[in-house]
Amino acid sequence: MQLTEIRIAGFGGQGVILSAIVIGKAASVYEGGFATMTQSFGPEARGGACSAQCILSDAPILYPYVSRPDILVVMSQEAYAKFTPELKEHGILIVEEDLVRIGDLKPGVKVYSVPATRLAEELGKRMVLNIVMVGFFAAVTGLVDADALRKAVGDSVPPHFAELNLKAFDKGFEYGVAKVKATVEAGEVEFHAHAIPFAE
Amino acid sequence: MSEVDFECAECTNPVEPFLRSERMPHIWCPGCGIGTTVNCFTRALIDSKANLEKLVVVSGIGCTGRVAGYLKLDSFHTTHGRAIPFATGLKLANPKLTVVVYAGDGDLSAIGGNHLIHAARRNIDLKVICVNNLIYGMTGGQTAPTTPEHATTSTNPYGTFEPGFNLPHLVDAAGAVYVARWTTFHVRQVARSMQEAFKKKGFSFIEIISPCPTLYQRRNKMGDGLDAMKYYKQASKVKNGAPTGEVGLTKTGEIAVGKFVDRDRPDYRELMVHRFHESLGDEYVETGELVCS
Amino acid sequence: MKADPAGVLTGVHFLDGDHACCEGALAAGACFAAGYPITPSTEVVERFAARIPKVGGTFIQMEDELASSIAIQGAVWGGAKAFTVTSGPGFSLMMEHIGYAVMTETPCVFVNVQRGGPSTGLPTLPAQSDMMQARWGSHGDYEVIALCPNSPQECFDLTITAFNLSEKYRVPVMFMMDECVGHMTEKVIIPPAEQIEIEPRRKTHKPHDAYKPYECNGDGSLVPEMAHAGEGYKFHVTGLTHDERGYPAMTVAAQQKLVGRLRDKISKAADDLLLVEQDNTADADVVVVTYGITSRVAQRGIDSARAKGLKVGKLRLKIVWPFPDQLIKKLSQRAKAFVVPELNLGQISREVERAAGGVKTVCVPHAGGGVHRPEDILKAIQEASR
Missing domain, CATH: 3.40.50.970 (Thiamin diphosphate (ThDP)-binding fold, Pyr/PP domains)
Structure with a gap:
């Protein structure tokens, strides 16, 4: 995998940070690559806007921060407004469709939307919406192996919540697979995660 | 346990086996009360048959802070105000030690005041001996938090006007399990209170009102060390069990003395061990001495 | 152990x-x-x-x-x-x-x-x-x-x-x-x-009456052996200037002896305390001296400079104190300049400048709150190499 910058953002309490941990852990610990995860701290991390950054690569990562994400995952309108301008042209935007209303976007941005909160509620726990998002992310980007992600989900949540979270992952993943299939059948170009080398 | 030969023929003074005699003479002024408290302390060590290998003295900075250096025990002369937190770490690392904090009023209640109340609140098993001479001695007679109103000091040359601390009340309110006050006139009572504190588990506090003839008595025209003894004898009133809120000191008034507080509650370590057993069950690894490799 | x-x-x-x-x-x-x-x-x-x-x-x-x-x-x-x-x-x-x-x-x-x-x-x-x-x-x-x-x-x-x-x-x-x-x-x-290699505590095994807490062993080490409270040594520890027994000693000679030894036990161990990472420093015209997070950001600047054909080396300090004076001195015989990016307004760069003995030292300051932009470090390298 070439260097890929991901930002995940939403509001406090949605599990934004955990979703970034799961992705980073899967890519580095279980897939043998490299991942650097950072997060916003301070008052903004205790409610309000919350954001995590995750950089994945098959080589050691030097610069730790994300400035122009290849992939942006947003779970709130505020996060959408704040971070969408950073998204690269031809980048991927993944949104929680019931929480985010999409406006004008840069050319070539590929949008994938998922009713993650509703899917989580179908499992009886709204709080697992972040892991639904991770499952959906896995399916639509193909960036990180689904089994590696499942392992990372399993050991990143308290043991008694592992089963529920794995169900949430699968629910999001299946929704994503169906979505991609529908997109391909509709004749749209399939997205390939691409890397942007360091530009001076 | 080390052997102390109390009947040693060469010993001219029963205190000598407890002192680093090679460090004599000490730095204290004629008439100073700190040496008297050390005499009481050694008497308490003898009478309580304390294991001297496991008894550690920790002091801060100031005239009383020098006590640690003269006692033939494991002894730590720490930084100004920080004898209590040092002693806290020492006691928690090695619970088998009897840890005595020997310090002055300025060290304990001004710069170290925060540590004093928190150690009492936590009920750390420390024996705090506070030699209260009502002034800063080592630095030349400045106002302390204990200086009585209207007393003259080098930083309040026209008399102090800020209220002083009532130390027994302070540590009582913070949670100490043993609180006593005596003066250097009450040598037997001081030694007895020290013995009681050695046996008591938890935060014990003994305040000993002590003269500073050079700086406090002289500047306030209260005579010399002997005059201080006369005043202590005349003004002291034994009030065991007195509410500590009523034992505040004034410049020339009554000195309430006695054992004010003697109660039991679990100390920090007991609470910690209990909590971890409750929360962690078999996962808890209870430790005694933390001996590093 | x-x-x-x-x-x-x-x-x-x-x-x-x-x-x-x-x-x-x-x-x-x-x-x-x-x-x-x-x-x-x-x-x-x-x-x-x-x-x-x-x-x-x-x-x-x-x-x-x-x-x-x-x-x-x-x-x-x-x-x-x-x-x-x-x-x-x-x-x-x-x-x-x-x-x-x-x-x-x-x-x-x-x-x-x-x-x-x-x-x-x-x-x-x-x-x-x-x-x-x-x-x-x-x-x-x-x-x-x-x-x-x-x-x-x-x-x-x-x-x-x-x-x-x-x-x-x-x-x-x-x-x-x-x-x-x-x-x-x-x-x-x-x-x-x-x-995992662990350094054991320098515990003393001397008899109680022979132990002096601040006495060197005579084996050449400047680090005395240590006792713990409760072992029967009845030792004294003080923050005052002290002699080998640990007793306060308020003299010029005692001060010189103690403070001198405290300095020497570290400064004379400079070789043991050299912990650095060097890349391409041997033939470098410019050596970037860096530490902590800045070293990762600097690497991108260095890689870009090398891609442009500049002879740039990297010296990353894992141990910053004691400062590797001798190594900087050695590198300064070959290098034309040192570049020191750091998240402050110039701290370690002064040490480099001091040790470099006249070789140009360029600080790349940053007041903190983020990390450098790699292009700023590249720019400093390019300027330093001129």
């Missing part, structure tokens, strides 16, 4: 630098920590508080940093390996006790997860502006050891080194992280305990 497996969380983990530092301390055998909450360092002791009851040991949250920084020293003299953790304002409060640890030769580790300053500054954002404070912050003349990790993996590895060096030299070791490294989560590989 090898690490006690009880504290070693062997495996591959995804940890932030703060948590990795805690695991390093546990692997090194730390069984006592005292701390006071302060961003961005608190996660270190939060993890320690959760882990230590299951490993064996004690954490206490003290009332302030003054208390934390001396409680650990009490614990050390009681027999424990101990450390405290803080950031800017707390580090300022700890200064007196760094001096106490130096003077009393108390082995202990001070972790500082650096944030922007002065004063309250930028609690949640990185800086490297306490580097001089780590060296000179306490009053008096003294030497300490300071390390700078640049990743969570190094937060683990170098924390063990920090404890080992503190035991070997009986000196407080400053572990100078920064907010970026502390809050960055990456893969951390923790090896099995039998692969």
Whole structure:
């Protein structure tokens, strides 16, 4: 995998940070690559806007921060407004469709939307919406192996919540697979995660 | 346990086996009360048959802070105000030690005041001996938090006007399990209170009102060390069990003395061990001495 | 000797630098920590508080940093390996006790997860502006050891080194992280305990009456042997200038002897205390001297410069104090310039300038709150190479 910058953002309490941990852990610990995860701290991390950054690569990562994400995952309108301008042209935007209303976007941005909160509620726990998002992310980007992600989900949540979270992952993943299939059948170009080398 | 030969023929003074005699003479002024408290302390060590290998003295900075250096025990002369937190770490690392904090009023209640109340609140098993001479001695007679109103000091040359601390009340309110006050006139009572504190588990506090003839008595025209003894004898009133809120000191008034507080509650370590057993069950690894490799 | 497996969380983990530092301390055998909450360092002791009851040991949250920084020293003299953790304002409060640890030769580790300053500054954002404070912050003349990790993996590895060096030299070791490294989560590989080398405490085995707490052994080492309280030695420890018996000694000769030895035991061990990473320095025209998080950002600038054909080398300091004077001096015979990017307005760059003996030294300052832009470092390299 070439260097890929991901930002995940939403509001406090949605599990934004955990979703970034799961992705980073899967890519580095279980897939043998490299991942650097950072997060916003301070008052903004205790409610309000919350954001995590995750950089994945098959080589050691030097610069730790994300400035122009290849992939942006947003779970709130505020996060959408704040971070969408950073998204690269031809980048991927993944949104929680019931929480985010999409406006004008840069050319070539590929949008994938998922009713993650509703899917989580179908499992009886709204709080697992972040892991639904991770499952959906896995399916639509193909960036990180689904089994590696499942392992990372399993050991990143308290043991008694592992089963529920794995169900949430699968629910999001299946929704994503169906979505991609529908997109391909509709004749749209399939997205390939691409890397942007360091530009001076 | 080390052997102390109390009947040693060469010993001219029963205190000598407890002192680093090679460090004599000490730095204290004629008439100073700190040496008297050390005499009481050694008497308490003898009478309580304390294991001297496991008894550690920790002091801060100031005239009383020098006590640690003269006692033939494991002894730590720490930084100004920080004898209590040092002693806290020492006691928690090695619970088998009897840890005595020997310090002055300025060290304990001004710069170290925060540590004093928190150690009492936590009920750390420390024996705090506070030699209260009502002034800063080592630095030349400045106002302390204990200086009585209207007393003259080098930083309040026209008399102090800020209220002083009532130390027994302070540590009582913070949670100490043993609180006593005596003066250097009450040598037997001081030694007895020290013995009681050695046996008591938890935060014990003994305040000993002590003269500073050079700086406090002289500047306030209260005579010399002997005059201080006369005043202590005349003004002291034994009030065991007195509410500590009523034992505040004034410049020339009554000195309430006695054992004010003697109660039991679990100390920090007991609470910690209990909590971890409750929360962690078999996962808890209870430790005694933390001996590093 | 090898690490006690009880504290070693062997495996591959995804940890932030703060948590990795805690695991390093546990692997090194730390069984006592005292701390006071302060961003961005608190996660270190939060993890320690959760882990230590299951490993064996004690954490206490003290009332302030003054208390934390001396409680650990009490614990050390009681027999424990101990450390405290803080950031800017707390580090300022700890200064007196760094001096106490130096003077009393108390082995202990001070972790500082650096944030922007002065004063309250930028609690949640990185800086490297306490580097001089780590060296000179306490009053008096003294030497300490300071390390700078640049990743969570190094937060683990170098924390063990920090404890080992503190035991070997009986000196407080400053572990100078920064907010970026502390809050960055990456893969951390923790090896099995039998692969972790631990420096044992320099304990004395002398008979009680023959032991002098501050006497050197005569074996050439300038580091005296240590006793613990409660072992029957009845020794005295003081922050006053003292003689070999540990007794206060208020003379010029005693001061010179003690302070001289405290300096020499570190400064004369410069070879043992050289811990650097060098890339392409042998034929470099420009050497970028860097440490901590900035070294990773600088690498991108260096790579770009090399791609342009510039002969650029990198010298990364893992141990910053004592400063590698001799190495800089050696490199200065070949290099035309040194470039020193750092998250402060010029601290280590002055040391480089001093050691470089007239060779051009370019500081790339940054007031903190973020990291350098790699292009700014590239620009400095290009200018320096002209």
